[in-house]
Amino acid sequence: MSAGTVPENLKARVKESYDAIADSYASRFTQADDPVRLRYIRHLIEQFKASEQSEVNVLELGCGSGIPATKFMLDNDKPAFSVVGNDISTTQLNLARSNLAGFEDRVTLVETDMLSLDYPNSIFDAVTGFYSIIHLPREEQTQLMRKIFAWLKPGGFFLANFGVDEMTTHEIQNWLAHEKGWMFWSGWGKEGSLKMVEDVGMNLVLTEVREEVGDMTFLWILAQKSS
Template identity: 25%
Template sequence: MKNNMRKTVKEGYEKGNYQAQFRINKDPNKMELLFLKKFLSYLPERPDVLDLGCGPGIPLDRYLVAKGCKVTGIDISQKHIKMAKINVPKAKFINKDFSKIKLSKTFDGIISFYAIFHIPREEHKNLFLKMNEILDKDGVILVTLGASGSGYIEADDWMAGARMAWDSYDYDTYKNMIIHSGFKILKTAFEGHEGADEYHYWVLAKKKWHLPSGT
């Protein structure tokens, strides 16, 4: 049920073995590298980067740290935070819900890979507004989103008998949402193809103006 979504997601990642199944490689793949390099090209030297739903920290946070970024990762799964601390000892990791956390500092860049679709889609606009708020002037976001507009979906046996839940709009809705949250879109791409389970919309966008949250 959608009102138990966070519990379903958290338990799913505690039970399943995401790293072994999806993140065996310690280095980013071709598409990740392309976008990460572009992301870094807009940031200052030694940028502060926030990773929402960082998972076990490889390969993305590991790459960013190697490129001189000061990385803060947030994840709802205690197991993933423990793994991330081992995988990327030079980064800082916080075990919290990224949609609820209050941060005392601002960031030059924010990444979020395959995580935003794990919170109810009615909250996605507010999350982009929050990203806008905690980014410094000219800050940049790099996010991967569900692209199919499938709405709320639950799988009973996602991994190792664990349940999992996703909730997404279609890519056009995200494009407008990101623009109306105060960003200029710099680059987009699709991963997978329409109709497939793994159909994702990648967006690199730059903070254009500041909007108060709730707008």
């Protein structure tokens, strides 16, 4: 662990690491029945069911291999989901293409750093980010949150998780015991992350702190843009 400056080649290193550890990451963290991710996706789905919305257009930031979140949304029929899945890792997106075979008409996969995404205003019903936004330097998380707010339609939802501890940088050299598993995290902490979401104009619908695999603790946020 280290607390210092953000590496200049951060995005390239994160991509290289996830390309190398994709299989190890999937086997440890992305089971199809993952109770945590699916718990919050169900909360999101219930919001749309309550409004009787029949079709939902989602941007998933850091979709990884497409399991479990992307596939779970695509498997849902009421409402019917279409998903733009974004990831920085070529290998992760190749896994997603295999895991999401049969849904090609309702899923689009985009390989790039999430902060570089550019969409018109008010285009998505929801934007999600599971264990992904936390890989951005926290100043970039704030920039991204402003973009997310603009991309959401009035009444749209944001669902994501953040670290509960404030940290400028947190690096691990051999994550998942992999020689190419260098990884980076950053965050504003619980109160700072909640403030970041509210400051762009989002209304908090649900906030929970949960201890998860490996004694890691995350803040989960479901928020809504005013109609």
